[in-house]
Amino acid sequence: MNHLFPQSVSPRDQTQSRLMLLAAGFVFLYAAALTLAPAVRLHTWQAELRWAHWLGVAVWVSTFALLHRLLLRQLPDRDPYLLPAAALLTGWGLMTIWRLEPQFGLRQTLWLAISGGVFALGLRIPEPLRLLRRYKYLWLTSGLLLTALTFFIGVYPAGAGPELWLGCCGVYLQPSEPLKLLLVVYLSAYLADALWLKFNWVSLLSPTLVLTGAALALLLAQRDLGTALIFLTLYFLILYLASGRARVMAAAVGVVLAAAVLGSLLFDVIQTRMAAWLNPWADPSGRSFQIVQSIMAVAAGSLMGSGPGLGSPGLVPVAHSDFIFAAIAEEMGLAGSLGLLAVVGLFVSRGLRAALHAPSNYQRYLAAGLSAYIGVQSILIIGGNLRALPLTGVTLPYVSYGGSSLLTSFIILLILILISSPAELEPAPLPKPAPYRLLALGMVGALTVLALGAGWWALVRAAPLSTRADNPRQAILDRFVGRGRLLDRSGQALVADVGSPGSYRRQINVPSLSLVTGYAHPLYGLSGLEAALNPYLRGLQGVPTSEIQTNQMLYAQRPPGLDVRLSLDRALQAEADRLLGEHRGALVLMNAQTGEILAMASHPYADFNRLDSDWDTWRQDPSAPLFNRAVQGTYPLGAAVNPFLLTAAAGRGPLPALPGAFANRSNSAILECALPPTGDLNWEHVVSAGCPEAAAALEELLAPTAVSNLYRDLGWAEAPDLPLNVAVPPVQDAAQPLQTASLRVSPLQMALAAASLSADGRTPAPRLTVAVNTPAEGWVILPSGPTREALPSQPVQDISARLALTDLPLWMSVARAASPEQTVTWGLGGTVARWQGSPLALAVVIEEDNPAAAAHIVREMLQATLNPTTLSSSPTQP
């Protein structure tokens, strides 16, 4: 390596050589890590490794090896830090651009070769600084003319945008970049020439004001506002350095503030950027999209960063140019961004040192002005990236993509190195050192503030930013690492990833469960169980912290997701879907003892496998296929309360005879029952037939408070505890009784109530998730909620036995329920005490007046559950 950057006996050369070697080491290591990044991301050597950027490494090494040798030979007394600092920044930027956009990396590599060539040529020009000074008006005027030309033949190389570039055929120059350099040259030359005996503002400033004003006007007219701001800052800075008068700085602050106020009145873009800066969270997907994405990238980097090629900095718009700092912060972490700030600080301070040592005022102003240029521009754009300052669309010198910027930066480097290597050893006297000290202090202060800002986002605010819904990084990791599967109770996959690492896609094997399982989509986010179980499915819970940290450190990824077993039964679910068919409604089947939900259907339903294409259709569909009727839908009670009222009444003592409404009529058809009562007219028959007269009579038997207490005991006043978006009953005054007419419950609530009839009066807590497969302990049972007393146990056994069908160990009841908007039909059912297996409870609702259909569904569903062999697919199948 030392052949690349040879040294001599001079300590300067040794310092430069060593620093160049370290910079080269840095670039090599970055490139090597980037090459291997795909293998790390995909966890396999079979990945396609990245090699293209080594072309950039080769050009970088040869360019800087050449420049190093030239400087050793021609300028033995130059500053030994400027070239290595610029080399490190250039190499870092070049590698980052290759990592982000290889085609831009190629272009930047070409520009690096060109810039290096220009640098080498500049070294051959005799007395280049004097040449700049002598023709200062010519330089500035040509710069202005070139900029003015963009009005007429300006283009935007990447398609549509601000037309600030000149050129054609793939080579473009942005004249405002060299214009900044030329302004500094002009101001330094003019102020050094116009030595003042008496300080006369008018005669001193008029020519500079005219020319700077012209440049500003041009830039404002071109809407190149970031450059205009830098212009203004540089103008006042150089004036201050030359005059040493504090009132210049006071004027500068006033003018910049006035410009900001005036600018925000005149230019929409300033208004937008100010608003995005002051309150980015107001419109994070619109006006402040860039800034929000930028700080999310910084937050994603945390302390050590993801590593080259392992993060997602491409999510930030124009990451290779304006937001390259955010990209670096994401992949190199806070450690990297602090290092970058330090290298910028090193460069600027060496430039200021060259200014202090300059042999003439002209060179001093020039060196200080150019150092300030690099410093101010870096601070502006890094501050913009970190939301420390409003966003200004300028480049990060040496680092950002951009040919004109790189070329200008190299010319600045050349000038600073020339000034740092004075022909005369004696620095010019410095009558007023305060401005230089103040400038250095200001730069250090600003860089420190930026370092604190980077730390704030990367460490303090990292956690809330990384979990924001509009941060797509987690979704991107899902594509690389995969989420855990959702299994049914017998271990069959209900939802699983398909594809290979890097292109995993979520597939729902039982589309009718879409509303329960929800979706995990990069654009639409998470819903349903995918959202509720996300920590398990993403391997962030149930996995040892050490493993999470190891994965983060090694791969910048989370551990593979854990499988979660649900209580659902795939075969029963299929049967439920078949039975519910085209009916609009919902069905909940559960184990009445444990609360495990065996099937949950809501028809019509959206198939989330088609999320991308059908989302808008679903949203507009009047049948609401995105609405999980089973848990979110609430329906009037109607006569569906019959079995519960009957049990409650039986708990108070012997039941009276049927009221007169029944006794007088032998013709059951006259009654308003949902179905004609079978057999004799007795309580159990009119209750299971859903006769509203029975409900009315039973309510009369019980006092209103008893009815209300019954409903509370059944859990109808509160939302069931299920990890889904369940319908939450309106907040009610505890003193106010619940009334049958006004109360609405969801099918899930009804199924839970039915469970109390099948399980000795106890209502279980509903349960969808059963166990999670952890790497350390295997399947771990997830906790379930407590059961509670809802109905008195003795009457429950009695009533369910009386409601039982003759041919099957089942009870069932069908009822009509009407509200002003619609009439629905409820079907309830469950097992009775003599059934030896797991007790079952079922609630069905269909949004139509069709008791026969409801009865059919209840009967078939329960029968299928009791005899699983009749099902089309066996649930024990793996």
Place this chain on the structure above:
Amino acid sequence: MAAVVVLVLRVLLALALYAFLGWAFITLWRELRLTSQIVSVRKIPELTLQEQFGEAKTYTFAVMEITLGRDPTCDVPLLDDTISAHHLRLSYHHNQWWAEDLNSTNGSFLNDEKITTPTVMISGDELRAGQLRLLVTIAPH
């Protein structure tokens, strides 16, 4: 496996960055402080020019560079027909005051010797521009 290799590379990458900075920064601060101290204590010895005839005006300077000439923008505007618009430049460097003729028509003379190259002045010298004679006095260091 690749991940371990890359992790090692990343650690080395950070080390390279901070080795670069560490190497550079220690010297940086020392030098910057030293430089500003050295440079700021250096003062320009005051230069006084006294017209020998006519109005006998006196000019005193403590700046690095002075131009003399008929042009009103000059630091010392001299209203004499034998003097060019930009006649003479006096500058302080290398701990000396230097006189340099700016290609004037009638020439500049130090102690009656024509100035052709920048020449060092000392206190008590007589400077002549055209027909105008000026006595040079330089304050002691």
